[in-house]
Amino acid sequence: QLQESGPGLVKPSETLSLTCSVSSGSISSSNYFWGWVRQPPGKGLEWIGSVYFSGRGSYSPSLSGRATIFTDTSRNQFSLRLTSVTAADTAVYYCARISWIIWGLDVWGRGTAVSVSS
Amino acid sequence: QSALSQPPSASGSPGQSVTISCTGSSTDIGGYNYVSWYQHHPGKAPRLILYEVFKRPSGVPDRFSGSKSGNTASLTVSGLQTDDEGDYYCSSHAGSNSLVFGGGTSLTVL
Numbered sequence: 001q002l003q004e005s006g007p008g009l010v011k012p013s014e015t016l017s018l019t020c021s022v023s024s025g026s027i028s029s030s031n032y033f034w035g036w037v038r039q040p041p042g043k044g045l046e047w048i049g050s051v052y053f054s055g056r057g058s059y060s061p062s063l064s065g066r067a068t069i070f071t072d073t074s075r076n077q078f079s080l081r082l083t084s085v086t087a088a089d090t091a092v093y094y095c096a097r098i099s100w101i102i103w104g105l106d107v108w109g110r111g112t113a114v115s116v117s118s
Numbered sequence: 119q120s121a122l123s124q125p126p127s128a129s130g131s132p133g134q135s136v137t138i139s140c141t142g143s144s145t146d147i148g149g150y151n152y153v154s155w156y157q158h159h160p161g162k163a164p165r166l167i168l169y170e171v172f173k174r175p176s177g178v179p180d181r182f183s184g185s186k187s188g189n190t191a192s193l194t195v196s197g198l199q200t201d202d203e204g205d206y207y208c209s210s211h212a213g214s215n216s217l218v219f220g221g222g223t224s225l226t227v228l
Contacts, residue, residue: 036224043221044205044219046219047218050215050216058216094163104154104156105152105217
């Protein structure tokens with residue numbers, strides 16, 4: 001129901017851009033936030049942030065303002081933009097639907113691997 | 119916003135029970151009853167198995183149960199099966215529409 005897409009390789013200092021296509025349900029639903037989670041190699045899951053259909057976003061402080069998540073309601077998609085990437089941003093990136101009623105991620109994409117390397 | 123603390127590994131024999139802890143603070147686990155648990159098999163999408171501390175989504179067997187005391191939440195898997203092997207993560211609402219995850223626990227069924 002959620003499918004990530006984007007380049008698998010990004011150069012250091014450049015911007016990582018990923019898109020999540022939602023095939024079941026509307027991204028304009030007021031019941032959900034839409035978010036991104038990543039898993040660096042050998043490490044656990046890390047919360048990146050989320051966006052509401054209104055455009056209101058919330059982000060992990062650990063990313064120091066480098067992340068932006070935005071919606072495209074005409075395409076039923078939402079996207080992640082991460083600027084000034086370094087090798088530490090190498091990870092599998094997952095998009096997910098967050099039900100704010102339970103504050104749980106109830107639908108996930110299968111993830112897409114992104115490597116930051118020159 | 120620090121990651122929640124989980125033991126890196128846990129194990130049990132088939133049929134036994136195992137409990138995995140998840141420790142946070144008063145600004146996440148202690149402040150909200152919005153603790154979730156996820157099962158993650160490598161190469162697959164994580165799966166929500168518990169939400170709001172102890173509630174199970176449709177299709178999750180009742181062998182999975184949850185509880186919370188203070189700043190610590192726990193996941194118990196009873197009647198261990200080989201399919202239960204994998205990584206388990208907790209998460210908690212942390213205010214301001216944000217979430218925080220635990221570091222993950224690798225469960226081995228011996």
